[in-house]
Amino acid sequence: MLDHNFIEALRAEAQEFQRIFDAQREAATAANQSPFPAPQLEMEGENSLLLKYLSNAADMLRAPIEGIDNLVEPLLPRMGVAALVGTSDSGKSTFLRGLAMAIVEGRSEYVGFRLKPLHRRAIYVSTEDDAQSVAALMKRQIAELGTVEGEYEGLDFIFDTSDLIPTLDAALTVRPADVVIVDAFADLYTGALNENNRVRGFLQQYHALALRHNTLVLFLHHTSKRSEVLAPSKHNAIDSQGFEAKMRLMMELRPDPERYDIRHLCVVKGNYLAAEYKHDSFELRFTEGLNYVATGERVPFELLRERDPEKEEASSEKLALIRAMREEGKSLREIAAELGFKSHASIKHILNKSLVNG
Secondary structure, eight states: OOOHHHHHHHHHHHHHHHHHHHHHHHHHHHTTOOOOOHHHHHHHHHHHHHHHHOOOHHHHHHSSOOSOOEEEETTEESSEEEEEEEOTTSSHHHHHHHHHHHHHHTOSEETTEEEOOSSOOEEEEESSOOHHHHHHHHHHHHHHHTOOGGGGTTEEEEOOOTTHHHHHHHHHHHSOOSEEEEEOHHHHOOSOTTOHHHHHHHHHHHHHHHHHHTOEEEEEEEBOGGGGGSOOOGGGBTTHHHHHHHOSEEEEEEEOSSOTTEEEEEEEEETTOOGGGSSEEEEEEEOTTSOEEEEEEEEEGGGOSOOOHHHHHHHHHHHHHHHHHHHTTOOHHHHHHHHTOSOHHHHHHHHHHHHHTO
16 A cells, blocks of 8 residues: 555645646747647656656666665664564663664674664664763763763764654754664654554654665564563554554563563564574673673573463473473474474473473
8 A cells, every 4th residue: 555645745746747847838838839749748757756756676686785784683674663662661771772872882793783883873862761860871881881981972862852853854964873762652652552554654754764864763662561471572562553563673672580680682573584583582681780781592482471370380281291202202393393382492491491490
């Protein structure tokens, strides 16, 4: 379905072309000159519109492009709209601020993923904090990182969100940025979150901004309270259908159900990512200095739910079954297939966790 804004823009350009055509033809007639051939002018106008709005497949395929260009390899695309979601106090803002800091510092990676910035610039839109509180948090992060304040000249904050789109448009025109972080979506969108068409229409203006300036707009959004007893999913975001449908990539940041200093970065939607990224979390340690460090471990999504006493009995039965199947000589992959797990890593994690818990 064509976007409404696109249709209106096309109609406006066609009307303007017709106005110019009529004026030139009237001028030629008044000067006793033969009007230029209308079909030729009409064809030129049509071609102009086609060249502006249509991209030819053959031209696209001839371009020297080998794959999807990313800002954070292989997760975050170079441009478009993406999202990080999670429950309150899960550390979402700290994670995104850390990403912005890493980009402008010129670090080669963040939480184990390669960074590929073009400008070493970021814009952080904050609706919940003020300059003083953000500065205090950054000073704590910097003290642990061992960096200096001068390394963050490329990071700008916006605390007044009135006329945000024109403000971002002007800022990106003067100083291009690799990412615009919007914290938080629900504070900017004032309509009903379950009105999917309105949500998508609101996000479309940010998508257009991202394409216009070749940047990534990364939204922070919240998950519902009930999601804590569910596995990570794109459906956990509050009234998520209209929101997640517009996202090219969505991640959920999930606190570990047992370890207070561990968070799990879960890719719950990735249009261009292989399945291997979408079923197991990337485990992160949340430090005393409010920074994130990758542990190198991955945990199956289904093991990240909050503990449910009613399910623990069933879990113990499943553990006994897994152990019995191992004694029969079956491999982890065979057990996973028989029990309906998506990955043998789930079986490995269950066995390892049982050893730790005695």
